[in-house]
Amino acid sequence: MKKLLVTSALCAALPMAASAAEKPEALKIGMTTFLTGPASVFGVPARDAAEILVEDINANGGINGVPVEITFIDEGAGAEALTSEYRRLVESGAAEVMFASISSGNCQTIAPLAEDLQVPNFMWDCGTQKIFEENDYSYVFRTQANAAPEMLAAVAYLLKTKPDFTTIAVVNQDYAWGRDSWDIFSTALKAMKPDVEVVGEFFPKFGAPDFSTEISRLQALRPDVILSTSWGGDLDTFVQQAAQRGLTNTSTFVLPLAESSLERLGSSLPAGHIVGARGDHYFLHPERRDDDDFKAFMEKYEAETGDVSVYPVFHAAQAFAALQAAYEKAIADNGVDWPSKEQLVAAMDGLEFQGLGRPVKIREDNQGVEDQLMGTSVQAGDYPFATLENIMIFDGDELTTPVGEVSIDWVGGLDASFLDGLKVDTFEN
Amino acid sequence: MNLTIFVLALFDGIAYAALVFIVALGLTLIFGVMRILNVAHGSLYAIGAYATVSLTGAFLAMGFAPVFAFPLMLVSAILVGVLLGGPIEWLLLRRIYDKPEVLQLLVTFAVFMILEDVQRLAWGSQPYFQAAALQALGNVTLFGVTYTVYQLILLPAVALTLLLGLRFFLRRTVIGKLILATTEDREAAQSIGIDADKVFLLTFIVGAALAGLGGALASPTTSILPGMGADMIVLSFAVVATAGLGQIEGAALTALLIGLGRSFAVYVWPETAVLVPYLIMVLVLLVRPEGLFGSPAARKI
C-alpha cells in the first residue's frame, strides 16, 4: 500500500519534475549596452546600475537562493561584433537570459536572433514600437514602454499646458528614432489639434557637432514650439547653442528625452521648457522619492558614480525586477525549485513587476505597459541644474497602442476628446 | 528666397567655413611640404578641443575669469603640436618618406586609430561642453536673428589672420623660405645646406598645432565627444582636395564655397546639407582633376 502511494506520488510529480530544471550554481545574464560611442551616455549609467542591482539581489540571497552573474556586451563595437558576441554568449551557455538592447536597430537585429536561439530576451531600453507590431515573438519581451506612449505623453502634456500654440518646428537626429518619433508625434498632434502648422523640419545628422545654421533658421521662422527628441551630445549641443542665442526665450522647447541631460546641461536649460523621461523616471519621482528602496538605491548610485540617476538606470532596474518577478512566479506557478526555460517564458504573460518607478505590466503581445512622467523645467536652486515642476504622470494603459493595432494608424485616429479622457496625476514638483 | 534669408545664410556659411578652413589649413600645409595626407589630423583636432575644455574647466574652477579661455586655446594648440605632432613625425613619419604613398597614408590611419582610443581612455565617452569663451563675447542681433560674436566675428577674423600670417611667414621670413625651398626640391635644398629633417619636423608641428587650434576654437561651439575627429577629417579632405593639394589660398576659398553651400542647403533643402561638400568635391575634381587651384603634376618617365 505504502509502495503504491509512493509510486502514485512519483507519477503525479513526474510531469513536473521532467519539465523543471536543475537549480544552477548561478543565473547567468548577458546584457548588451553601449560602453563606447555617443550612446554610452545611456549605456554606462545602465551598466553601473546593473552592477549595483546584481550586488543587491545577491546580498539578499539571490533568486530563490541562486546568485545572479552578469556579462556585458558593448553595442558600440558595431552590429557584427554585437551579433557574434551575443551568439557566442548564448550558445556557449554563458548566459541563460539576455537583456538587449539600447539601440532600436540592434533590437531589430537581435529579436529574430533571440527567437532563433530560443533564449529569453528582455528588450530593456530600445524605443522602436515596430518590434511587436511587425512580428510575433515568444522569447522576446519588452520590460518598458515604446515610442508611441512616450510621444503621446509629450503631445498630451504640451496640449494640456500650452493649448494655444499655433506653429511648431522639429529638430531631430537623423536616424530611425528621430524620424519615427516625429512621425508619431506629428500624426498625434495633427489628429488632436488639426490647426497646428509645421513650419520647419530639420534632421541634422546624428552626432552633429554644430546647430548654428539650424538655429539661425529657427530664429527667422519663430515657431511657438520646437520639438526635439534628440539625446546625449546632440541634445546638449542643441540646447546650449539655442540658449546662448536666445532661442529658448522666444520658443517653448519640448524635449521628451531631456531628463537624461538635465545634469549635464546645468544652468543652460532655462525654466519653462517641457521635459520627458521615456517612462516615469526621475530621480525625484514624486510618488517614490520617500520610499526606502528608492532612496537607498539613489544614494548608492550617486555615491558610486557621482551622478544622479537617469532613465536608462530605471530601465535597467525594470529589467532586473522583471527577471526576479518572472523567476519567482514561474517557481510558484509550477511548484518547482527552479523553472525550465518554457516555464519562465510562460510566466512572463501578464507579469507585473516594480523597478524604481510605478509597477509595469507585460501585455499578451509581450509589450510592457509603463506610465509616463512629463514635467516643466525650473531652475529652483536646489541643484546646480534644472529640475522639474508641474509634473504629470500619465497612465500607461491609455497611452499604449492597443494589442494588434499599428501605432501610427492608431494615433492618427485619435481626436481632441482623447485628451480629456486621460487619467493624469499632477504634482507640483 | 528673400534678401534677409540670403544674408542670414551668408553669415552662417562664413562662420562655419572659418572653422573648416583652420583645420584644412594644417592638412594642406603638411601635404604641400611633406606630400603626406595626414589622416590623424582629425584626431589632433579632437584632442585640441578636449585639451581646451579640460584646461578651461580647471582654470575656471580655480577662479580665473572666462577670458582666460582664449590664451588657453593657444596653449592647447601648441601642446598638441609639440607633444603629439613632434613625436609622430620624429618617431614614425621620418621612417616612411621613401615608402609608397599607400603605406604613408596607412601609417597616419593607424595613428588615427590609436589616438581615437587614447582620447577615449583620457576623456571617457561622455560629451563635454565648455562655452565660457563664447559667452564672454556676448551676442549681436541682425535682422531679428541673434548670433554669437564669437562665431560671427572672432572665428572669421582668426581664419583671415592665419591665412595672411601663414602667407607672410612662408614668403617673407627665412624659415618660411627654407620650407618653400624644401617643398620645391628636397635634394637641391639639402645640397645648399638646408636641414630637410628639421624643416619637415617644424612643418608637421605647425600643421598639427593648426589642427589643435581648430579643435580649440571649435570647442565652445560644439559638444566634444568621441568620433568628432572622424567627421572633421573627411570634411577637411574634401576642402583640401577640391582646392588642390597644398594650396593655402585655395583652401580658404574652397572652405567658403563648402560652408556657404552647406548653409544655403539648410535654408533651402535641409536634407541635402550633408551631401553638399562631397558633391562640390566630385564636380570640381571631374572638371579639374588637380583641384580648383592645383597645377598638374609633372609626369615621371
Next chain:
Amino acid sequence: MDTVSSAARPQAPATGAPGLRLLATLLAVAALGAVPFVAPTMQLLVNLALAKGLAVMGVTVLLRAGQVSFGHALYFAVAAYGGAFLMAAMPGADLLLLLVAGVAGATLAGLLVGLFVVRYRGIFFGMLNLAFSMIFWSILEKFYHITGGADGIRLPRPTVLGMELGRGDFELVLFYLSIALMLGLGWFTIRWFASPMGQLFQTIKTNETRLEYLGVSPRRALLSGYLLSALLCGAGGVIMGVAQGVVTPEYAWWIRSGEMVFIAVLGGSGSVQGAFIGALIYEFVRTYASAFAGDVWQMLLGGFLLVIILFAPRGVIGIVEAIGRRTARSEDTR
C-alpha cells in the same frame, strides 16, 4: 618602392617551392572548411571575415596597379543594399539571385564611377573614390523613407534553390558558398593577373608611359581592373549583408574603406591569399580585443598595423613566404 613591386611583378617566379605553396593553401582551405564542425562558435566570425576578405581582394587588385582607393566600401554597400532592396521587392528571393543581382549592381556602379576615376592616379584617385563613396553614404543616411536612414534596412533570410532553410542550415550553406566564392574568385583573380590584360594593368604601377608607347590605353587597362575590384567588393558585400541580416549606411562609411586597405596591407599588399589571411586576423583581433579589452581594440589594431608597415612591409603573407623560403632553401642544401 620595393615593398609592393616585388609582389606585383607578374613575371617574378613564385617564391619558395610552388608545390609547397599550393599545399599550404590547400591545408588552409581545408582548415577553414572544417570550422563549422570543429569550432561552431567561430563559424559566423569566420564567415564575416571571408566576406571582408572578398572585398579586400578587390582592393588588392588595385594595389597591384599601385592605386589605392579610399572609397571601395561604396561597392560593398551598393551590393548589400541591392540585395536588401531585392528581398524587399521579392520576399523569399533566392540566395544565388541575390548574389548575382548584388554583384551586377556593384559592377555597374563600378563602371559608372570607374569611367571617371580611371583618369586619375595616386592621392587623387583615392580621394575621388572617397568622395563618391561619401556621396552614396550621405544618400543612404538622408533618404530615410527609402533607405531606412542610419539604421539601414533588414535583409531577411533568402531561400536556397527554392528551399526555406532554418538558421543553422542556412548559415552552413552561406559559409560554404563563401568558401566557394573565395576559391573561385581567388582563382579567377590570380589567372586574370597572368592574362595579357592583367599584365598591362599591373604595368600602370611600374611604368604607365611605357603602356602608351605600346599603343595601349592605360585607362582601359585600369578600368578593367577597376571593374574586377568592384565586382569582388560586391560579392563580399552581399555575403556580409546576408550573414548579418541587416545593411546599414556604415557599409559605405570611409572608415570601412580605410579598413579594407588596412587589411590588404596587413595581409600582404598585392597578394590574393594575403587578403583572406589579413581579414581573418583583423576580425579575430577586433572581436576578441573588443570582448576582453573593450576600450583599446582600435589601439591594438593600429599598433599592429604600424609594426607590420615598419618592420614587415610585405605583410603577413610576406612573413609566411620568408619562412617558407628559408625552409625550402634548407631542404635544397640538404
